Amino acid sequence: MRSTPRSDPRRRGRPVRAILTTTAMVAAGLVVGAAATGGTYAFWNDSVTADATNVNTGSIEMTLDEKTALTVDDLDFAGLYPGGSVVRSTPVTIANEGSVPLSVNWEGTTVESSNGDFASSAIVSLRPATGTTCTTTPRGTALPTTLSPLSLDPGETDELCLEVRLDESAPASVREATAVITLTLTGEQVRP
DSSP states (O other): OOOOOOOOHHHHHHHHHHHHHHHHHHHHHHHHHHHHHOSOOOSOOOOOOOOOOOOOOOOOOEEETTBSSOOOOOOOGGGOOTTOEEEOSSOEEEEEOSSSOEEEEEEEEEEEESSHHHHHHEEEEEEEOSSSSOOOOOTTSOOOOOOOOEEEOTTOEEEEEEEEEEOTTOOGGGTTOOEEEEEEEEEEEOOO
């Protein structure tokens, strides 16, 4: 009788295990290779680059009588007395020279004088002009000390009257005083 060789049970799993190990290594290699190359693996693939474009921003520029800083030297303060006013006869022209709409605000006034009584007694007013000339506000009538915001489109102008009054209760010590009066106007872009 012939005996049939029996296979060793330890040897039976080795070929299957070798095939599975080889398959796992090939699969891992394919995953790593696909991740490294990127792309979509479609049949067709295309890409486009956008050309550079110019971006232009807007600008703001506000002028007073065609200047960025205005010195008002045509006010005659020699005749200023308690309760009296001086006014610039021609309106101050405020213009938007920029390319975006502006909202213009009067932020405030500073009166600098070596005479403290004068600084505290001067009342400064900016108001919309109603014509081509400005006139003093009648005595006893309160001067406006605030100005509603002005809206100016690019290239648009508006006109304001400038008036300075000495308070009626100003003491005699303000005689022959000198002062520098600074008005601060700001222009901000109107948000679309």
